Structure formats: structure tokens, C-alpha cells
Amino acid sequence: MKSNRQSGVSRRTYLKLAGAGSVAGLTVTAGCTVDTGGDGGDGGDGGDGGSGNDTGTDGGDGDGGNTEIVPGTAPGFPPFEFKDDSGELVGFDIDLLSAVVEETDYTLADWEEFEFDSLIPALQNDRIDVIAAAMTITEDRQETIAFSEPYYNADQAILVAGGGDFSPESLDDLAGQTVGAQEGTTGAGVVEDELVADGDVQESEFRTYGSYVLAVQDLENGNVDALVIDQPVAQTFADQRNVEIAFVYETGERYGFGLRQDDDDVVSALNEGLQAVRDSGQYEEIRNEWFGSDGEEGESGNESAGNDSAGNETGNSSNSSAVGE
Amino acid sequence: MDPTVVAQTTGDWAFVLDNAPYLFVGAGLTILLTVVSMLLGFLVGFPAGIVEVYGGRVSTFVVETVGIVLRGTPIVVILIFMYFVFSTPSLTLGLFDVTVTLSDAFIASVLGLGLRSAAYQSQIFRGALQSVDEGQLEAARSVGMSKLEAIRHVVVPQALRRSVPGFQNEVTIVLKDTSVVFAIGLAELLTRSYDLFVRQTTAVLEVVLFVSAIYFVLTFVTNRGLDLVGSYYEIPGGEQA
Numbered sequence: 001m002k003s004n005r006q007s008g009v010s011r012r013t014y015l016k017l018a019g020a021g022s023v024a025g026l027t028v029t030a031g032c033t034v035d036t037g038g039d040g041g042d043g044g045d046g047g048d049g050g051s052g053n054d055t056g057t058d059g060g061d062g063d064g065g066n067t068e069i070v071p072g073t074a075p076g077f078p079p080f081e082f083k084d085d086s087g088e089l090v091g092f093d094i095d096l097l098s099a100v101v102e103e104t105d106y107t108l109a110d111w112e113e114f115e116f117d118s119l120i121p122a123l124q125n126d127r128i129d130v131i132a133a134a135m136t137i138t139e140d141r142q143e144t145i146a147f148s149e150p151y152y153n154a155d156q157a158i159l160v161a162g163g164g165d166f167s168p169e170s171l172d173d174l175a176g177q178t179v180g181a182q183e184g185t186t187g188a189g190v191v192e193d194e195l196v197a198d199g200d201v202q203e204s205e206f207r208t209y210g211s212y213v214l215a216v217q218d219l220e221n222g223n224v225d226a227l228v229i230d231q232p233v234a235q236t237f238a239d240q241r242n243v244e245i246a247f248v249y250e251t252g253e254r255y256g257f258g259l260r261q262d263d264d265d266v267v268s269a270l271n272e273g274l275q276a277v278r279d280s281g282q283y284e285e286i287r288n289e290w291f292g293s294d295g296e297e298g299e300s301g302n303e304s305a306g307n308d309s310a311g312n313e314t315g316n317s318s319n320s321s322a323v324g325e
Numbered sequence: 326m327d328p329t330v331v332a333q334t335t336g337d338w339a340f341v342l343d344n345a346p347y348l349f350v351g352a353g354l355t356i357l358l359t360v361v362s363m364l365l366g367f368l369v370g371f372p373a374g375i376v377e378v379y380g381g382r383v384s385t386f387v388v389e390t391v392g393i394v395l396r397g398t399p400i401v402v403i404l405i406f407m408y409f410v411f412s413t414p415s416l417t418l419g420l421f422d423v424t425v426t427l428s429d430a431f432i433a434s435v436l437g438l439g440l441r442s443a444a445y446q447s448q449i450f451r452g453a454l455q456s457v458d459e460g461q462l463e464a465a466r467s468v469g470m471s472k473l474e475a476i477r478h479v480v481v482p483q484a485l486r487r488s489v490p491g492f493q494n495e496v497t498i499v500l501k502d503t504s505v506v507f508a509i510g511l512a513e514l515l516t517r518s519y520d521l522f523v524r525q526t527t528a529v530l531e532v533v534l535f536v537s538a539i540y541f542v543l544t545f546v547t548n549r550g551l552d553l554v555g556s557y558y559e560i561p562g563g564e565q566a
Binding site: 075076077114115125127213216 | 347405408409410412507508509510512517519520521522523524526527529530
């Protein structure tokens, strides 16, 4: 009823306090020097209203005078892109793109990180200029973005728990089992198209994960019978965890750098850069660094030589579930 | 552990503890996002609640419609709209020779989380305002206060006190929802935990437990703190009013 005299704070003081509190809160926020995630660093060119990108690319790139390329990736996919012991972004894609851009007139800005599914929207909205995230060139994706020449060949590997009694030898052996993959990846597409569509695997038996690390954990725990995952990554997990590659499903997949369809200059520059990196032997060095000098297991078609000017054909049966429409 | 597994350099818990500072930086961003979003939510949501209870026909309609849209949209969709569709710019603040550049992703996150929180908070305050007895407003008017004065001096002070429990809940929800900013590339606590178990894949359980503990401490401290605020400003016998 009557206001509280006991707390020593009158109604009005209380309100003023509440008001002052919020103002103080804002001040503290403004004055703090926490790095706000992204690239809260160099203020870029604060001048181009509306382009909203710290790194100084102006949205649209319409002026042709912009020589900085903003790369984007989705970490968590060793050895292509992941965080090392000091929290730095490292991996095959990171090194390769740096080497490729080195060969062109462009410069590479700081890396932006997204979830894999957010990469294509980020590219189309000019947040980033190139995707380097072990992204498979598929027809679905080519409807929305352009790709560079392929820079890596990969097939899908089927991972099963180590020492278990389940050792499938072909996709048919997976019928009636629980199968997992990471959302939005080609592996998920393979399961969808080859197994779920035919009724071999029930929709309810198909598990998708936000990250392959969690998928492998689930495999070890026995909650899922098999995973479909890019072969080089599968090899990394097989080395580190109690899982093994049961067999390789050849999809003839090729990874490419994702680019905007109207950025012809960037596409051709990167393609030339990629060729230069191959010719100079740098590609070989980078690949050996991340995959060991013996290349990966599997047929030698996975060597860079087989990739040379492989044209941009997408002769793969796999149709990845399209992302980012 | 299977003998074929490559021996890890450290035990999983040692690995988590070694990397605790890395996670704490993420926790700092989580706290910052929560505080700024809650402030924005309060500054927009409190007036919105007042408008919904006492506003005119047009203003009430506008506020209610915006609220319904914000409350009915998943937070991930709101964030993606803010970041990709509206293209939020980055913001450079200067204060006492210290300049801070807030990245565009941070601004988009604060706007997304803050405006959605405002929509929820407006309902918390609406409920609190409506719980104050009508007779009090009449009594205030009869002693000569204008409608605005009566709301400001009689209804709002009581309503604010009653909205503490709902507000506590909202803080907790926003704190945990900050984890969805990963979608637009902000490395907060949960994102950083993903980075960690990609590096040492055997440590999934340990990392998740550790991060959960951080979230728990944050929510617990916040709730206890607001409990104290609530009991400090409590009106003796005010519940029957």
C-alpha cells in the first residue's frame, strides 16, 4: 500500500537508481575492450555506409577497385580446417588458399568463421568473398554459387566402431542399420539419396549431427552403427579414435573454393593462382604437410596430378543436400 | 582406451584445464552479449509493456504486432535476418580515448537477442502492471495526479517489484540463447568448446561438462543476485494491494 520507508530508498530514488543503473551499464559496455568475436580489430574504412564489414570490403564489390578477399570457413573439420593448440585457425584449406591468393593481385583479409550451413548465405550477402571449407562441388550448390577449379579429390568413407562385429563392405550392407552424417555435407546427401530414398534405411534411423566430432563420439558409444564422412577426415578420426574405415564409397567428389557467380574476376584469378601453386610444387608441399607424404589410403587417383585441370565437371552421383537457400 | 588409439599428450581433464582460459574468453563474450541484450530488452520492453496496458488504440496495435512477430520467430531466424538480410554495420565507439569497434556480427547478435528479449519482457511488465489493483490508479487520479503521473509514481514502482521473478527467468533464457550466435560466426563459450573437442576428440564429455558448469555458475549467480534485489525492494504486505 504505502511505499517502503524501511529500505531507506524512496520510490523516486528507486526509479532514479534503476535509470542510473541502466545508463551505467551502457557506459561500462562502451568502455570495455573485449574483443567482440568477429574481427573487432582494425576499424576498416568506416566510411562506406551500409556495407557493414569491418574488413573494408564494400558490399557488392561493384567497383572493381577492391583487391581484398575475405575468406570464410567452418572450423571443426580436421585436417582441412580446425583450431590448433593455441586457438589459431589452421589446416589444408587455410594454407592452400593463402598460397593461391599469394599468386594473384588480391590480398587475403582475416578469416571469418561460420557454421557450415551459414557459409553460402554469408557468401551471397557479401559477408565473405570466398568459401574454403572442403566444400564439394555439386550441381545443387552450383545453382547458387560458382566454384573454382577443383583442388582436392575425396570420396566418402564409411566409419564403423573399432573391434566391433559390424563390418559392412558396400552401401547395401548398411540396410536396416542406423547411419549418421554431419548436416549439410555430401555424406548426408549420400545417405539420403542412396539409402533413405530406397527405403534401405528408415528416416528415423538416419542421424544428423552438428559436428563430426559428436558423430564419432556417438559411434564409439554404440548409438549409431556407421557414419558416412569425407575420406581424409575419416582417416584422421581412424588414427585418433577407436573407429575404423570399413570401406570407401567412390563418389568422384571434388572440393572447390566457393565464389559468387558474378565475381568472374575473382574466379579466374583464383583458378590461375591454383594452377601456379600446382606448377610450383607448393601444392604438393602443403598436401604432404597435412596428409603425410604417402598421401591418403585409397587409390592414387587422389593425387594432385589426377586433379590437374580436371575441368569443372561434377561427374558425381552424390547430390548433397543443398544448403542455404 | 584401445591400445591402437594414438596416446594423447595429456589426460582429457588436464587438457580442459589447460584450455580453461580459452573458454573463459568465450564466457566473457557470453556475459557481455547477455548484459547488453538484456539492457536493450529492458529499455525497449518496459515502455512497450506500458504501452500495451495504457496505450492508445494505434500504439497498442503496433507494439502488440511487433511483439507477436518477434516472439513467434525462432532466434536463429531472427539472427540470420539481422546479419544477412539487414546487413547490420559495425560500430566504433570512442570514450575517454578508448575506442572499441564492435563487429557487425556482435551488433546483429545484440539487436536480435535484445529485440526478441524486449518482446518477452514487454509481456512480463504487462502482467506486472495489470496485477496492480485498478483502484490504485483511480485513487491516484482522485488526489489530482495526471494519468501519466499516476502510472509513474503509483503503478510502475509496484509493478517493477513484481516483475523481478519473470525478469530473472528472462535473464537465464537470454544467457543460454547467446550460444546460437555461432550461426553468424561469433566465438562465444559454446563455439569455443567445439573448437576444443575438435582438437582432442576424446575430451567431448569433459569439455561439455566444464562448459555446462560455467553456464550453471553464471545462471546461479545471476538468479541469486536478482533474488537479493527482489527481497531488498520488497513491499511489506504489498502482495494484497
